[in-house]
Amino acid sequence: MGIVNQTWVSSFILLGLSSDWRTQVSLFVLFLVMYLATVLGNILIILLICLDSHLHTPMYFFLTNLSLVDVSYATSIVPQLLVHFLEEKKLITYLSCAAQLFFSLGLGGIEFVLLATMAYDRYVAVCNPLRYSAIMHGGLCVRLVAASWLGGFLNSLMQTGITFQLPMCTNQVIDHISCELLAVVRLACVDTSSNEIAIMASSIILLMTPFLLVMLSYIKIISTILKIQSTEGRKKAFQTCASHLTVVALCYGMAIFTYIQPHSTPNILQENMISLFYALLTPMLNPVIYSVRNKEVKRAWQKLLGQFYELKSKLTSS
Numbered sequence: 001m002g003i004v005n006q007t008w009v010s011s012f013i014l015l016g017l018s019s020d021w022r023t024q025v026s027l028f029v030l031f032l033v034m035y036l037a038t039v040l041g042n043i044l045i046i047l048l049i050c051l052d053s054h055l056h057t058p059m060y061f062f063l064t065n066l067s068l069v070d071v072s073y074a075t076s077i078v079p080q081l082l083v084h085f086l087e088e089k090k091l092i093t094y095l096s097c098a099a100q101l102f103f104s105l106g107l108g109g110i111e112f113v114l115l116a117t118m119a120y121d122r123y124v125a126v127c128n129p130l131r132y133s134a135i136m137h138g139g140l141c142v143r144l145v146a147a148s149w150l151g152g153f154l155n156s157l158m159q160t161g162i163t164f165q166l167p168m169c170t171n172q173v174i175d176h177i178s179c180e181l182l183a184v185v186r187l188a189c190v191d192t193s194s195n196e197i198a199i200m201a202s203s204i205i206l207l208m209t210p211f212l213l214v215m216l217s218y219i220k221i222i223s224t225i226l227k228i229q230s231t232e233g234r235k236k237a238f239q240t241c242a243s244h245l246t247v248v249a250l251c252y253g254m255a256i257f258t259y260i261q262p263h264s265t266p267n268i269l270q271e272n273m274i275s276l277f278y279a280l281l282t283p284m285l286n287p288v289i290y291s292v293r294n295k296e297v298k299r300a301w302q303k304l305l306g307q308f309y310e311l312k313s314k315l316t317s318s
Helices: 021-051 058-085 094-127 129-135 138-163 181-185 193-227 231-259 268-292 295-317
Strands: 011-014 091-093
Touching (some): 011 094, 021 058, 021 295, 058 138, 058 268, 091 094, 094 138, 094 193, 094 231, 138 181, 138 193, 181 193, 268 295
Antiparallel strands (some): 011 091
16 A cells, blocks of 8 residues: 655645636626625615514524625635636635635535524414414524524534545645535545545535425425415415525525535536535525515515605705
8 A cells, every 4th residue: 555645735726717817807897796795785684684673583583694694605705716816826825725614614504504493483483373472482593593503613613624634645726616625625635435424424414404304394384374265365374485485495406416416526617606606696696585575574675765765855954
């Protein structure tokens, strides 16, 4: 058996999406606009929920955390990507790469668990409305959110620690837009079977388990909705879940496709597209989905804008 040269690298090179300068400038502008829209949209949702007392309910408490996770996840990846579009040599230090993997992986895990928590909230609201306030009390909501954050970051700490203990030898080139888990593991010059098993176990715990809980919740919800006699009642019950169900389809669909088969032959372009979808498009769309498809949020926006124009008129008249 040959001896592996276990030289530790101090930095990595991210290949990114393109080496063509014009393409990179175009992508820089596009992704900058999308990132700013993501940050603005999610911060506005958080501020709206904080300012409107009618939105101080469990569902919107979970939505506030989801928006915080979305903007944090995008920030863990996109600024570095934007900088690299304007640099010839796309270097990232060893510690920066580890930090990026830790935060992106942790925040991704938190989002999955939060979505399952929100599904449980919708299940209680639709299937047990009379006891909703008693079941979804403030203490339970805080514990569920704390468990989401703790579970996501504990898993990320384990995965990041295991991954960066691998000897990279002289491999410095990461064929990806960021320090993504599978892309970093591929750099190792030793057998990575144990890492792939850990990735699969992590996928089951923080991806498939919440996904199954979401599915079970919605089976119960749909079953209850179908028993409602009036068409208007069924429509109202469904509308309370429509926004969350749309976000679930976006988030879980992409993540399952990316992580559930680590042994498959890597399609780098496909992986990059999925990562961009998850880092930019989904966080940008979530505030739009919750604003457009949610009557309470739309009413809150109208009320806030009305107050703003009323204040503006008073200031102008005085």
